Structures are given as structure tokens and as C-alpha cells.
Amino acid sequence: MQLKLLWELQKVDLAIKDLEEKIEEAPAESGVDETTELVRQLREDYENRENQNKDDRKKLKNLEMKTQKLVDDRREVNDNMYNGTVTNVKELEQMHRRMDQLLSEKEKTEDEILLIMESLEEQDEELARLKSELDKAENELTEKEERLKVNLAEMNQTIVGLREERATRAEKVERKYMDKYVMLAEKNQGQAIAVVNEDLCGGCRVFISSGLRGHLYNPDAMVYCENCGRLLVKLDD
Numbered sequence: 001m002q003l004k005l006l007w008e009l010q011k012v013d014l015a016i017k018d019l020e021e022k023i024e025e026a027p028a029e030s031g032v033d034e035t036t037e038l039v040r041q042l043r044e045d046y047e048n049r050e051n052q053n054k055d056d057r058k059k060l061k062n063l064e065m066k067t068q069k070l071v072d073d074r075r076e077v078n079d080n081m082y083n084g085t086v087t088n089v090k091e092l093e094q095m096h097r098r099m100d101q102l103l104s105e106k107e108k109t110e111d112e113i114l115l116i117m118e119s120l121e122e123q124d125e126e127l128a129r130l131k132s133e134l135d136k137a138e139n140e141l142t143e144k145e146e147r148l149k150v151n152l153a154e155m156n157q158t159i160v161g162l163r164e165e166r167a168t169r170a171e172k173v174e175r176k177y178m179d180k181y182v183m184l185a186e187k188n189q190g191q192a193i194a195v196v197n198e199d200l201c202g203g204c205r206v207f208i209s210s211g212l213r214g215h216l217y218n219p220d221a222m223v224y225c226e227n228c229g230r231l232l233v234k235l236d237d
């Protein structure tokens, strides 16, 4: 009877041990850390590109203002050339050169504007792509965190129940059996007691000698496997 109690107790203890390991491994297994790191990287990348984008838009604005200024300057020189106030040929030639110079500067600036606009278009596409990737990763992270929370809550609830069951069962076990069980459990990774099945030790699968077998029919006799040292119990078929 005591051995059967111990056998049932061992099942509960092993279930508790198994669950304790699962609870400990749950955060790492959940993938929360990896996804947190992914979100961090994506966010950093997104922010860097967003800043670059802002800088380039500022540059574009300045170039557009510069173009406008060149157009205005050119119109002013043009007006002065044709309003009849300047008659000196040399001076008029100088004004012509100034007009050409302003034109070539304007064309150069417009080329720069085109390049920046093309780059901004690519940047906007890349930003949109990164944003959707970031959103996806953030959703994934929320899901994983939520799943982990639910899993841990369930496992913790189960383990509380198992510990209560353990306490109830342990109360029925006599001291000398309990001491033996605890000692053997420490030595055998929790597998203190083994069921005998078809004359084999359920712990190490080694044959039980005929000398020992006879004692197994005494339900309270403590019989140990000659090979692995586990306490043997013969359950009713």
C-alpha cells in the first residue's frame, strides 16, 4: 500500500518537475526576445531613414528657393538690359554674360533638384516598406507576449493544483518510506521508484532475480533493483 502511494506521489512529483522546467524555459521558447530585438533594429533603421528623408526635403526646399532667386535675378538683369538705361556696349556685354551665367547656374540647380526628387521617391517607398515590416514585427511581438502570458498563467495554475495534490498524497506516506523515496529521488533524477513489469525493472529494464521476485508480493516490503537501486513496486494487474 505504501509503495503504491509512493508510486502515485512520484507521478505527481515528476509532473511538477516537468512543468517547472517548462515554466523556466517558456520565456526563451516564446521567441519574445528575438522579436524584441527585431523590432528594435527595424525601428532604428526606420528612424535613421526618416531623418535622412527630412534632411533631403530641407535640401530640396533650399534648392527650390535658390532656383527662384536665380530666376528673379535673371529677370532683373534682363529688365535692366532692355529698359534703355544702359547703352554702354561693354556693360551690355557684361550683362549678357551675367544672364548666361545665371542660366547655367539655374540649370545646374534644377539637375540637383531632379536627383534629390528621384532619391526621395525611392526613400518614400523604402520607408513605407520598412513601416509595414515594423508594424508586422510589432504585432508579432504583441502576440508572442500575450501567448507567453497566457501559457505561464495556465502552467502556474496547473502547478498550484499539482502541489496541493502532492501535499495531500504526501500526508498519507509513512515517514520511513518518505525518507527513502526522497533519498532515492535525489539520486535518480526523481525516479526513485520503478514498477516491475514482466519481471523487468521499469527503471533500468534489467531482469529481477527470482530471489527478489518473491518479496515483491509483500506489498509493504522494500525491495530494491539489484542493478539501479530503485525501490520496486509490483502493481496489481
Ligand SMILES: [Zn+2]
Pocket (backbone or CB within 6 Å): 194, 201, 202, 203, 204, 205, 206, 225, 226, 227, 228, 229, 230
Ligand atoms: Zn533497475
